[in-house]
Amino acid sequence: MAFLSKKNKEALTSPIGANNPILVQILGICSTLAVTAKLKPAFVMALSVMVVTAVANLVISLMRKGIPSRIRIIVQLVVVAALVILVDQILKAFVYDVSKSLSVFVGLIITNCIIMGRLEAFALGNKPMPSFLDGIGNGLGYGMILIIVGFFRELLGSGQLWGYQVIPQWCYDHGYSNNGLIILPPMALIIVGIIIWVHRSKNTSLQEK
Amino acid sequence: MDLRKLVDNIKPSFEEGGKFSALHSTFDAFETFLFVPKTVTTRGSHIRDVMDIKRTMSVVIIALLPALLFGMFNIGYQHSMATGANETILGNFWFGFLHMLPLIIVSYVTGLAIEFASAQIRHHEVNEGFLVTGLLIPMIMPIDVPLWMLAIATAFAVILGKEVFGGTGMNIFNPALLARAFIFFSYPTKISGDKVWTYGLDGGLTPVDGFSGATPLSIAPNAMANGTTVDWSCLPVMDWFYGFIPGSIGETSTLAILIGAAILIFTGIASWKVMVSVFAGGFVMGSLLNLIDANTYMQMPAYYHLLIGGFAFGAVFMATDPVTGAQTETGKWIYGAIIGIMAVLIRVFNAGYPEGMMLAILFANAIAPIIDYYVVQANISRRQKRVKCSTK
Numbered sequence: 140m141a142f143l144s145k146k147n148k149e150a151l152t153s154p155i156g157a158n159n160p161i162l163v164q165i166l167g168i169c170s171t172l173a174v175t176a177k178l179k180p181a182f183v184m185a186l187s188v189m190v191v192t193a194v195a196n197l198v199i200s201l202m203r204k205g206i207p208s209r210i211r212i213i214v215q216l217v218v219v220a221a222l223v224i225l226v227d228q229i230l231k232a233f234v235y236d237v238s239k240s241l242s243v244f245v246g247l248i249i250t251n252c253i254i255m256g257r258l259e260a261f262a263l264g265n266k267p268m269p270s271f272l273d274g275i276g277n278g279l280g281y282g283m284i285l286i287i288v289g290f291f292r293e294l295l296g297s298g299q300l301w302g303y304q305v306i307p308q309w310c311y312d313h314g315y316s317n318n319g320l321i322i323l324p325p326m327a328l329i330i331v332g333i334i335i336w337v338h339r340s341k342n343t344s345l346q347e348k
Numbered sequence: 349m350d351l352r353k354l355v356d357n358i359k360p361s362f363e364e365g366g367k368f369s370a371l372h373s374t375f376d377a378f379e380t381f382l383f384v385p386k387t388v389t390t391r392g393s394h395i396r397d398v399m400d401i402k403r404t405m406s407v408v409i410i411a412l413l414p415a416l417l418f419g420m421f422n423i424g425y426q427h428s429m430a431t432g433a434n435e436t437i438l439g440n441f442w443f444g445f446l447h448m449l450p451l452i453i454v455s456y457v458t459g460l461a462i463e464f465a466s467a468q469i470r471h472h473e474v475n476e477g478f479l480v481t482g483l484l485i486p487m488i489m490p491i492d493v494p495l496w497m498l499a500i501a502t503a504f505a506v507i508l509g510k511e512v513f514g515g516t517g518m519n520i521f522n523p524a525l526l527a528r529a530f531i532f533f534s535y536p537t538k539i540s541g542d543k544v545w546t547y548g549l550d551g552g553l554t555p556v557d558g559f560s561g562a563t564p565l566s567i568a569p570n571a572m573a574n575g576t577t578v579d580w581s582c583l584p585v586m587d588w589f590y591g592f593i594p595g596s597i598g599e600t601s602t603l604a605i606l607i608g609a610a611i612l613i614f615t616g617i618a619s620w621k622v623m624v625s626v627f628a629g630g631f632v633m634g635s636l637l638n639l640i641d642a643n644t645y646m647q648m649p650a651y652y653h654l655l656i657g658g659f660a661f662g663a664v665f666m667a668t669d670p671v672t673g674a675q676t677e678t679g680k681w682i683y684g685a686i687i688g689i690m691a692v693l694i695r696v697f698n699a700g701y702p703e704g705m706m707l708a709i710l711f712a713n714a715i716a717p718i719i720d721y722y723v724v725q726a727n728i729s730r731r732q733k734r735v736k737c738s739t740k
Contacts, residue, residue: 316538320533
């Protein structure tokens with residue numbers, strides 16, 4: 140299919156696997172630790188970052204020939220900031236409770252290294268279509284990790300998934316209790332570490348000698 | 349039946365190509381546990397000491413025995429106090445032994461299973477590091493800790509505290525303390541408060557009048573929370589020293605711990621410098637707080653700090669861990685002093701953490717490499733200066 144040429148497909152899929160922004164480039168760790176205590180905010184955050192990355196990549200790629208390289212960071216920031224404000228307003232309008240629980244971290248998407256990294260590394264030198272796909276791919280790669288971390292933290296930390304109780308009362312009556320450590324950000328970092336461990340042992344070319 | 353012959357008979361099936369070659373590490377561990385290996389190195393000269401890791405660990409286990417046996421007795425003693433029963437010493441000990449045994453078994457089974465599995469996966473020999481850790485973990489737990497929590501904490505400590513760093517001798521943090529920290533932060537209600545230190549009290553046992561189960565650590569925080577003061581001169585300090593108080597299983601008796609310390613120092617296993625500087629650091633910090641004299645906790649005589657909670661146990665068995673501590677001789681003094689000072693500071697200033705010893709040691713573990721680095725650098729620059737001055 141012409142739509143997904145080999146290069147485009149590569150741009151879309153490599154950030155999900157071997158070139159994952161969190162697992163390989165270790166970017167975006169701050170928000171990964173901050174918003175993953177529950178699955179729902181993690182999912183919304185993942186979606187927001189994906190939209191911002193993809194659209195920012197598209198816009199910057201369209202403008203790439205007109206941007207003087209001296210002020211390109213400012214231009215990128217303006218584009219990203221505009222998109223983040225849009226996302227913030229949409230979240231406030233439609234999912235107000237999640238927006239409340241994400242609090243400042245929606246605004247801080249603008250400082251997410253993944254977005255600036257993709258703009259600098261990819262969008263400034265590629266055509267709009269691959270850039271857009273690259274943004275989607277990186278957003279997916281980022282979101283995938285957020286959802287995995289959020290899944291384990293909500294399940295083990297609160298006994299819930301997506302706000303619904305999944306660990307039955309029966310277990311609590313027989314001595315089970317929720318793990319308080321996993322709610323704290325340090326344990327999120329350890330979970331990310333374990334995911335990196337699994338990822339490296341599957342992708343042997345990434346292992347440092 | 350000769351044991352040596354039996355081992356030699358089954359040996360071939362565990363060698364490469366044998367029926368059970370996958371279990372080679374396991375076999376090797378048991379063989380060297382029974383017999384000193386007679387392997388001779390073929391190249392170069394190696395100086396070997398009879399005190400290999402196995403013998404070292406065995407001595408630490410022996411040093412832990414006084415505290416362990418007293419801890420078992422104290423479990424029964426505290427339970428008798430709570431129920432008002434008039435038990436004999438032996439009866440108390442037997443009660444404690446029966447209730448301590450499951451904790452030890454769970455800790456060893458979980459930890460050794462992970463150790464053996466990871467040695468098998470990596471084709472390493474099974475290391476003996478867990479021999480001591482497996483006993484330390486139950487000794488720093490309250491008797492009422494649920495067994496499944498103990499198993500998870502042990503697994504966490506062994507996998508993420510030790511194996512990911514490369515196994516025995518490579519870990520940054522003391523695995524036993526990591527297990528305790530894991531429970532402390534994950535399930536705080538099971539390892540703090542007044543009720544968990546006496547068997548059954550958390551599970552609905554109604555104690556006789558006058559028995560609260562509170563540890564000496566909570567005297568000052570409770571008094572401050574109620575707005576009262578404590579008359580420090582009227583407390584049963586000798587009981588604190590002998591250990592007839594509620595607390596984590598192995599840590600209550602300072603006397604039994606000091607016997608262990610004597611064994612460790614006499615055999616040269618643990619560094620006396622670390623022990624002395626931990627006690628000195630705690631005492632100096634306590635004395636400084638006496639001078640500040642701002643609340644009733646600060647008025648507590650400084651040497652009380654060394655008797656209560658896990659201070660002595662941490663100083664003797666945890667801080668002296670040769671892997672996670674400072675390696676340089678000067679560094680050991682600094683490292684120990686930091687532990688003592690931090691432990692007292694955390695106790696007095698942070699109401700959320702009644703016992704600061706665990707956090708102090710973990711903190712010192714983290715900065716031990718930095719201490720060593722600067723001690724070595726200081727030595728280098730001192731000698732460079734000497735060379736420069738003498739050549740002038």
